[in-house]
Amino acid sequence: MATDNSAARTPLMAGNWKMNLNHVEAVHLLQKLSWTLQDKKHDFERVEVAVLPPFTDIRSVQTLVDGDRMKIKYGAQDVSTHDSGAYTGEISASMLTKLGCTYVLTGHSERRQYHDETDQVVNAKTAKALEAGLVPIMCVGEGLEIRKAGEHVAHCLTQVDAGLAGLKQDDVRKVVIAYEPVWAIGTGEVATPEDAQEVIAAIRGRIEETISPSVADSVRILYGGSVKMASAGGIMAQPDVDGCLVGGASLQVDEFAGICRYLDLQLGYSS
Numbered sequence: 001m002a003t004d005n006s007a008a009r010t011p012l013m014a015g016n017w018k019m020n021l022n023h024v025e026a027v028h029l030l031q032k033l034s035w036t037l038q039d040k041k042h043d044f045e046r047v048e049v050a051v052l053p054p055f056t057d058i059r060s061v062q063t064l065v066d067g068d069r070m071k072i073k074y075g076a077q078d079v080s081t082h083d084s085g086a087y088t089g090e091i092s093a094s095m096l097t098k099l100g101c102t103y104v105l106t107g108h109s110e111r112r113q114y115h116d117e118t119d120q121v122v123n124a125k126t127a128k129a130l131e132a133g134l135v136p137i138m139c140v141g142e143g144l145e146i147r148k149a150g151e152h153v154a155h156c157l158t159q160v161d162a163g164l165a166g167l168k169q170d171d172v173r174k175v176v177i178a179y180e181p182v183w184a185i186g187t188g189e190v191a192t193p194e195d196a197q198e199v200i201a202a203i204r205g206r207i208e209e210t211i212s213p214s215v216a217d218s219v220r221i222l223y224g225g226s227v228k229m230a231s232a233g234g235i236m237a238q239p240d241v242d243g244c245l246v247g248g249a250s251l252q253v254d255e256f257a258g259i260c261r262y263l264d265l266q267l268g269y270s271s
């Protein structure tokens, strides 16, 4: 087992807006989120907050974040495996860097499922993101059948191994991994905190074994799947969970702000 170094890993709450919000709605939501968190005196050093808008909103988000000197970070939901050229519809990692993105999702289950992204494609996207100076949030997770068969840990570890294949140790240290059981995404079914801890601890253990204990201690591993304000505290209480990747609830400012403020809410500072 890796040493418990959880205190040294800054929790990350990332809101994946998926294919929602036009650029006007995006600006409105982000302004409201920033005001809400500032009103509540959110400490961005203690819990990092990021939003992942659709590509078409990123320029507006950049202008707002820069103009208002917001501490909220942002990123994209996907990236090309190519650098440039005749790849119609693709967006390169360097284009995202130019727009001030910090993060990019790779291997989200909706990309794997609806766009046939293989582990090899996820690996190539993760490598491209790192090359361009982005932080990949690489997603892994099992479907219901795999969970029912009790093969969820092995399945996720295979995805982790393949997604990180060939990366340098120092690059792996920068990667954020998100464990998202597919059966819990957008369904209202939340994995229990213990379910999340089981897989996330196994992922950390695998990185310790195959890469190094120090990298395993540094890598942030998030949980995603129907996270709400009410469930965030229990999930975050698990020693290996370093944050949440939030879908639906990130479109509701009060819910997402509540998730970002899970520490204050645990302590009873609700207003």
Ligand SMILES: O=C[C@H](O)COP(=O)(O)O
Residues within 6 Å of the ligand: 016, 108, 180, 184, 185, 186, 187, 188, 224, 225, 226, 227, 245, 246, 247, 248, 249
């Ligand atoms: O990227 C986010 C995940 O797919 C979770 O989505 P959800 O919170 O709507 O279940």
